[in-house]
Amino acid sequence: MSANTPALEGGTPVRTGEPVPFFRAALTDADVAAVVDTLRSGWLTLGPRTAQFEAECAAFVEAPHAVATSSCTAALFLALRALGIGEGDEVIVPSLTFPATVNTIRHVGAEPVLADVELASFGLDPGEVPPLVTPRTRAIVCVDYAGQPCRLTELREIARSNDLYLIEDAAHAFGAALEGRPVGSWAHATAFSFYATKCITTGEGGLLTCNDEELAQRARLLGFHGMQRDSWKRYSDRGSWAYEVECAGYKFNMNDVQAALGLSQLKRAHALRESRTRVAEAYSHAFRQMRALRVPERRPNTRHAWHLYVVQLQLEQLRVGRDRFTRALREEGVVPSVHFIPYHRQPAGRELTLRRALAHTEAFADRCISLPLFPQMPERDVEDVIEAVAKLLRHYSR
Ligand SMILES: Cc1ncc(COP(=O)(O)O)c(C=O)c1O
Numbered sequence: 001m002s003a004n005t006p007a008l009e010g011g012t013p014v015r016t017g018e019p020v021p022f023f024r025a026a027l028t029d030a031d032v033a034a035v036v037d038t039l040r041s042g043w044l045t046l047g048p049r050t051a052q053f054e055a056e057c058a059a060f061v062e063a064p065h066a067v068a069t070s071s072c073t074a075a076l077f078l079a080l081r082a083l084g085i086g087e088g089d090e091v092i093v094p095s096l097t098f099p100a101t102v103n104t105i106r107h108v109g110a111e112p113v114l115a116d117v118e119l120a121s122f123g124l125d126p127g128e129v130p131p132l133v134t135p136r137t138r139a140i141v142c143v144d145y146a147g148q149p150c151r152l153t154e155l156r157e158i159a160r161s162n163d164l165y166l167i168e169d170a171a172h173a174f175g176a177a178l179e180g181r182p183v184g185s186w187a188h189a190t191a192f193s194f195y196a197t198k199c200i201t202t203g204e205g206g207l208l209t210c211n212d213e214e215l216a217q218r219a220r221l222l223g224f225h226g227m228q229r230d231s232w233k234r235y236s237d238r239g240s241w242a243y244e245v246e247c248a249g250y251k252f253n254m255n256d257v258q259a260a261l262g263l264s265q266l267k268r269a270h271a272l273r274e275s276r277t278r279v280a281e282a283y284s285h286a287f288r289q290m291r292a293l294r295v296p297e298r299r300p301n302t303r304h305a306w307h308l309y310v311v312q313l314q315l316e317q318l319r320v321g322r323d324r325f326t327r328a329l330r331e332e333g334v335v336p337s338v339h340f341i342p343y344h345r346q347p348a349g350r351e352l353t354l355r356r357a358l359a360h361t362e363a364f365a366d367r368c369i370s371l372p373l374f375p376q377m378p379e380r381d382v383e384d385v386i387e388a389v390a391k392l393l394r395h396y397s398r
Pocket residue numbers: 071072073074097098100101143169171172192193194195205206
């Protein structure tokens with residue numbers, strides 16, 4: 001048996017012992033201390049730290065308004081509801097996304113119209129949008145896939161000329177920028193995620209940013225029982241017991257324990273992104289020579305948040321498909337993932353009628369593999385991932 005024989009075919013794995021994880025959280029003593037301080041303060045729920053986190057995030061992404069939420073899913077839902085999208089409306093959205101992007105459109109009672117992505121960034125293809133616009137279309141939801149801003153200039157123009165809202169799912173893209181302007185104020189509403197694996201984390205959490213004060217007010221109200229957010233103060237010694245319910249709202253606020261972690265992480269947001277960028281660059285440098293692999297393309301004038309590093313297998317040059325390749329990687333001691341199984345291939349998605357073929361999405365979905373990528377990823381882990389991929393490509397190439 002040669003050294004090139006994959007562990008899956010009976011060979012010796014590149015890595016023995018602990019596998020390279022797909023992700024490991026980069027928490028510091030300062031993060032832990034910030035959370036402990038908040039626990040000791042006795043104020044655990046929505047309060048001053050959440051308000052401070054909103055203000056600092058708004059400054060960071062250069063957006064006038066920010067509303068902290070329990071998740072990005074909640075932020076997406078609130079954006080749709082606050083913009084008045086609901087029953088009888090259509091919303092154009094890529095199928096290549098996390099289910100929440102599409103589910104939330106269905107939750108408000110609107111119909112998701114699934115669209116294809118473009119090949120350079122795997123964000124929504126602006127050319128695919130106009131043929132899908134009907135008199136019922138109210139909004140476009142685009143996704144900054146893997147942390148790279150999608151074609152926001154073109155999408156904004158299409159939204160403007162068709163009188164549509166543009167909502168940006170920037171779950172992957174906190175800290176990303178296009179033409180020097182951060183993601184956060186390009187669209188009518190932008191939703192970020194602070195889930196554990198994201199660019200910065202609050203454990204679970206999200207943020208809605210926008211330029212319009214009225215929209216921010218509506219989102220705040222809807223996300224907190226239809227009550228003015230300051231009603232949290234009624235439990236403080238400065239507050240009043242009186243409160244008013246202005247509409248039948250939801251419970252989607254962030255709490256101060258999450259916000260304390262977020263504030264601490266925010267101080268390192270640039271450093272965390274630079275750390276991810278170094279890993280992505282090391283991968284691209286190594287993989288660019290490998291003919292059976294396609295590395296992620298960089299769009300010009302963008303700052304990539306590198307939430308994910310996604311390669312595509314050139315299946316014509318390989319003797320195995322993506323699913324066997326990912327199993328083989330796992331056996332080499334590297335934990336990969338897949339982003340995403342497109343929505344239209346899910347049982348829930350089969351209930352939707354496709355109005356146009358999704359050729360790029362279909363091809364990508366059969367070829368994509370997300371490799372481990374996290375801040376402070378040890379060099380040894382990066383080398384093992386590169387060696388494992390190279391070994392499998394040598395063995396499985398035609
Ligand atoms: C593109 C995209 N949108 C939305 C979400 C939902 O984020 P959250 O878990 O914060 O609700 C995710 C989560 O991974 C995502 O990848």
